[in-house]
Amino acid sequence: MPEDLNWAIGGEAGDGIDSTGKIFAQALSRAGRHVFTSKDFASRIRGGYTAYKIRTAVDPVESVVDRLDILIALTQRTVEENMDELHEGSVIIYDGERTTMQDLEIPEEMVGLDVPLKSLAEDAGGAIMRNIVALGAACEATNFPIENLDESLEKRFGGKGESIVENNKEAARLGQEYVAEEFDHDFDYDLETTDDDYVLLNGDEAIGMGALAAGCRFYSGYPITPATNVMEYLTGRIERYGGTVIQAEDELSAINMALGAARAGARAMTATSGPGIDLMTETFGLVATTETPMVIVDVMRSGPSTGMPTKQEQGDLNMLLYGGHGEIPRFVVAPTTVSECFHKTVEAFNFAEKYQTPVYLVADLAMAVTEQTFPPEEFDMDAVEIDRGKVVDDAAIDEWQNEKGQFQPHLATEDGVSPRTFPGTAGGAHMTTGLEHDALGRRTEEEEVRLEQVDKRNRKVETAKNEEDWSYREFGDSDSDKLVISWGSNEGAIREAMEFLEEDDISIRLVSVPYMFPRPDLSEDVEAANDVIVVECNATGQFADVVEHDTLTRVKRVNKYNGVRFKADELAEEIKNALAEGTEVEA
Amino acid sequence: MSSDVRFTDFKSDKQPTWCPGCGDFGTMNGMMKALANTGNDPDNTFVVAGIGCSGKIGTYMHSYALHGVHGRALPVGIGVKAANPNLEVMVAGGDGDGYSIGAGHFVHAVRRNMDMTYVVMDNRIYGLTKGQFSPTSREDFETSTSPDGTHQQPVNPLALALAAGGTFIAQSFSSDAQRHAEIVQQAIEHDGFGFVNVYSPCVTFNDVDTYDYFRDSLVDLGDDEDYDPNDYDQAKEAILDRSKEYQGVIYQDEDSRSYNDRMGLTEDLSDIPEGAPEDAMDLVREFY
Numbered sequence: 001m002p003e004d005l006n007w008a009i010g011g012e013a014g015d016g017i018d019s020t021g022k023i024f025a026q027a028l029s030r031a032g033r034h035v036f037t038s039k040d041f042a043s044r045i046r047g048g049y050t051a052y053k054i055r056t057a058v059d060p061v062e063s064v065v066d067r068l069d070i071l072i073a074l075t076q077r078t079v080e081e082n083m084d085e086l087h088e089g090s091v092i093i094y095d096g097e098r099t100t101m102q103d104l105e106i107p108e109e110m111v112g113l114d115v116p117l118k119s120l121a122e123d124a125g126g127a128i129m130r131n132i133v134a135l136g137a138a139c140e141a142t143n144f145p146i147e148n149l150d151e152s153l154e155k156r157f158g159g160k161g162e163s164i165v166e167n168n169k170e171a172a173r174l175g176q177e178y179v180a181e182e183f184d185h186d187f188d189y190d191l192e193t194t195d196d197d198y199v200l201l202n203g204d205e206a207i208g209m210g211a212l213a214a215g216c217r218f219y220s221g222y223p224i225t226p227a228t229n230v231m232e233y234l235t236g237r238i239e240r241y242g243g244t245v246i247q248a249e250d251e252l253s254a255i256n257m258a259l260g261a262a263r264a265g266a267r268a269m270t271a272t273s274g275p276g277i278d279l280m281t282e283t284f285g286l287v288a289t290t291e292t293p294m295v296i297v298d299v300m301r302s303g304p305s306t307g308m309p310t311k312q313e314q315g316d317l318n319m320l321l322y323g324g325h326g327e328i329p330r331f332v333v334a335p336t337t338v339s340e341c342f343h344k345t346v347e348a349f350n351f352a353e354k355y356q357t358p359v360y361l362v363a364d365l366a367m368a369v370t371e372q373t374f375p376p377e378e379f380d381m382d383a384v385e386i387d388r389g390k391v392v393d394d395a396a397i398d399e400w401q402n403e404k405g406q407f408q409p410h411l412a413t414e415d416g417v418s419p420r421t422f423p424g425t426a427g428g429a430h431m432t433t434g435l436e437h438d439a440l441g442r443r444t445e446e447e448e449v450r451l452e453q454v455d456k457r458n459r460k461v462e463t464a465k466n467e468e469d470w471s472y473r474e475f476g477d478s479d480s481d482k483l484v485i486s487w488g489s490n491e492g493a494i495r496e497a498m499e500f501l502e503e504d505d506i507s508i509r510l511v512s513v514p515y516m517f518p519r520p521d522l523s524e525d526v527e528a529a530n531d532v533i534v535v536e537c538n539a540t541g542q543f544a545d546v547v548e549h550d551t552l553t554r555v556k557r558v559n560k561y562n563g564v565r566f567k568a569d570e571l572a573e574e575i576k577n578a579l580a581e582g583t584e585v586e587a
Numbered sequence: 588m589s590s591d592v593r594f595t596d597f598k599s600d601k602q603p604t605w606c607p608g609c610g611d612f613g614t615m616n617g618m619m620k621a622l623a624n625t626g627n628d629p630d631n632t633f634v635v636a637g638i639g640c641s642g643k644i645g646t647y648m649h650s651y652a653l654h655g656v657h658g659r660a661l662p663v664g665i666g667v668k669a670a671n672p673n674l675e676v677m678v679a680g681g682d683g684d685g686y687s688i689g690a691g692h693f694v695h696a697v698r699r700n701m702d703m704t705y706v707v708m709d710n711r712i713y714g715l716t717k718g719q720f721s722p723t724s725r726e727d728f729e730t731s732t733s734p735d736g737t738h739q740q741p742v743n744p745l746a747l748a749l750a751a752g753g754t755f756i757a758q759s760f761s762s763d764a765q766r767h768a769e770i771v772q773q774a775i776e777h778d779g780f781g782f783v784n785v786y787s788p789c790v791t792f793n794d795v796d797t798y799d800y801f802r803d804s805l806v807d808l809g810d811d812e813d814y815d816p817n818d819y820d821q822a823k824e825a826i827l828d829r830s831k832e833y834q835g836v837i838y839q840d841e842d843s844r845s846y847n848d849r850m851g852l853t854e855d856l857s858d859i860p861e862g863a864p865e866d867a868m869d870l871v872r873e874f875y
């Protein structure tokens with residue numbers, strides 16, 4: 001287990017919690033430490049409370065735990081919300097001069113650092129910098145060299161002018177000095193630095209970056225938590241490559257715009273969350289039946305309906321696998337880590353164009369908003385390959401025309417994939433429609449043609465099943481008869497839970513599945529195991545159902561659906577409990 | 588683009604299944620003429636159609652074309668044009684398609700002012716679903732779903748377009764072939780969203796808004812020497828005057844600048860590198 005430190009800043013929405021947390025996370029990353037962040041957006045009791053949490057270590061960290069070592073509390077509520085996670089020796093930094101903090105009681109075994117955040121900030125040039133004073137105080141309490149914070153402040157405030165940067169540095173320094181001078185305390189914590197180089201980014205950003213690397217040049221979307229960051233990332237960056245982002249009037253429009261752009265030959269993407277996927281579903285069928293390549297990102301949040309917009313869930317799988325009327329060939333790709341969000345986005349574009357199908361790329365809120373450190377080599381741009389599939393240009397057009405010289409966009413080929421022309425290609429003009437159509441793209445209700453086209457579209461999936469590598473990621477003891485199966489962002493927490501379990505001599509084999517459809521065949525793995533546990537953030541076990549369907553075997557389920565991601569220590573307990581349950585369930 | 592394109596080059600070899608006498612024949616012919624007259628050819632033209640009898644148009648024309656889902660043709664056209672501004676993009680549909688299920692997209696397409704043309708075949712009825720009232724049906728119009736009238740005001744599509752900041756608002760009549768083709772041609776040539784509401788009678792389900800009715804009541808603003816389509820106030824007056832049926836370019840903003848122009852969209856986005864762009868590592872470095 002990494003020698004980790006858990007740090008948080010909490011306050012009211014609007015207190016600048018997010019940007020302050022991010023400044024510290026960046027400082028840690030620059031100092032060569034690994035970082036894993038998580039956010040509490042909304043309250044368990046009433047609106048307002050928000051927190052940014054950082055787990056940091058010299059070794060990689062991939063999950064959160066139920067423990068807080070350093071807490072910057074801008075409100076009294078922050079302490080109350082986190083009391084369960086505080087422990088003997090936890091440090092709480094707060095401003096006792098605030099009237100709202102005067103009922104604050106810090107338990108004796110904890111270390112309360114009452115720092116006049118506001119007045120020190122005023123000394124440095126403005127009360128607005130009180131969070132930065134707190135960061136300086138936190139540096140002292142963790143023996144973290146404040147110079148690393150300076151760099152982050154330069155990056156954050158550089159655009160606002162030299163004096164703003166200097167004032168912020170001064171604010172941090174005043175916070176640090178105050179703690180050093182006023183508290184004669186030997187702090188337990190020591191945030192040592194290393195010479196390693198890391199980048200710090202979240203899943204939404206990794207998806208956006210993957211899209212740009214893959215040649216996505218058209219994005220249309222409608223803002224929705226937690227997918228909006230993808231659009232915000234692309235806006236202002238996609239233009240560097242000549243591309244464009246359109247903020248559509250709704251999701252119906254967003255997916256239809258992307259469809260138009262894709263038909264015009266651009267690599268096109270849209271991103272949304274569950275409610276938006278609902279609205280896009282009719283057009284999803286059109287995309288599939290017109291055989292238009294497109295990537296549709298679903299960043300899942302708690303449903304149904306508006307549900308809990310800022311909370312974690314993996315509840316959309318059934319919709320992604322089965323949503324839409326009629327039968328629709330599709331791919332569903334599910335990255336399992338922040339860096340996989342990058343790689344799988346690139347892959348999704350290639351699948352889309354090679355097989356001329358819509359691809360759902362599914363991430364969950366926990367992964368999308370989590371910032372995580374990686375060595376930059378993890379995003380190796382030289383390794384990016386782009387496969388545009390069967391694009392026909394002016395020179396080759398004759399081969400794909402019928403005897404009347406008409407281009408056949410839905411020609412039923414052996415592998416199910418038809419030739420494709422971009423508009424502007426001479427002799428390639430054709431129509432396509434959501435109505436059942438013939439090879440020319442024209443409406444038909446002829447029984448033979450209907451069969452041919454349905455089979456052709458489904459054949460693409462068969463071809464892909466044979467041609468691509470639908471592997472999974474594997475961790476732990478490959479000989480263990482205890483198999484844990486996971487999808488999405490749970491992988492990190494399970495990996496760390498496995499270390500806890502090792503301490504109890506329980507060794508686990510973890511299979512983390514990034515492809516929901518087509519997907520790897522887990523029959524042999526399931527057969528070989530005595531205990532099979534599927535871990536997911538939903539109430540009914542949607543992926544567990546799929547595994548049971550594929551393997552004809554009953555599996556155990558560990559589900560979490562209170563809106564909070566799995567934590568490693570909690571998960572270790574859950575897995576232990578599941579293992580203790582009887583093995584066989586009557587089928 | 589070739590100069591010897593004839594309008595029949597835009598015809599497909601598929602025979603229309605519209606009822607004999609349907610206004611959509613004339614509407615389509617005029618669109619094909621306008622495309623040919625403006626120097627386009629089928630390989631650089633993209634026609635997007637909605638759902639309805641009107642939406643079948645893409646099938647009977649020859650060009651790059653997509654026949655989508657009900658009410659969503661405009662966003663498809665916007666995507667096509669944004670991704671390749673060199674293409675001539677024409678979107679077509681019915682009054683139900685455009686002003687009912689697609690009304691939201693209509694308003695936003697107008698205000699976005701993408702350089703494209705939108706032709707609505709307004710027959711004041713739902714044809715394809717066999718005769719229910721449409722958003723442009725008169726209040727007292729009796730149909731299978733309005734046995735004693737609709738009990739609601741018909742929408743005024745021209746007024747909607749004007750309110751949304753339309754830069755080219757026109758109306759034509761499918762059987763006045765020459766004028767109709769001329770008006771569509773002007774819409775194509777307009778730098779921005781060229782909107783043409785075409786009276787395109789349904790001979791099967793609408794016995795009120797017939798050829799005779801339009802022939803008798805149409806007033807051609809082109810014949811009025813005092814009418815200046817660039818004059819917003821005159822246009823507003825004409826558009827809000829529901830006692831008459833007008834034909835012609837009713838409003839055109841001479842200063843219109845299309846979305847493409849404002850956003851600097853000039854490139855064909857289908858052209859991408861074979862791997863990540865050369866400076867892609869800069870994208871990673873931003874996260875240091």
Ligand SMILES: Cc1ncc(C[n+]2csc(CCOP(=O)(O)OP(=O)(O)O)c2C)c(N)n1
Pocket residue numbers: 638639640641642657680681682683684685708710712713714715716721
């Ligand atoms: C989502 C959806 N709802 C309903 C329909 C059924 N539908 C098909 S065409 C149409 C109305 C067509 O009216 P209009 O746009 O005026 O075209 P017309 O047939 O009169 O040319 C309707 C309601 C559909 N295809 N899709």
Ligand code: SF4
Pocket residue numbers: 604605606608609610611640641710714715788789790791792
């Ligand atoms: S039903 Fe009406 S609109 Fe449809 S084809 Fe016949 S005449 Fe034309």
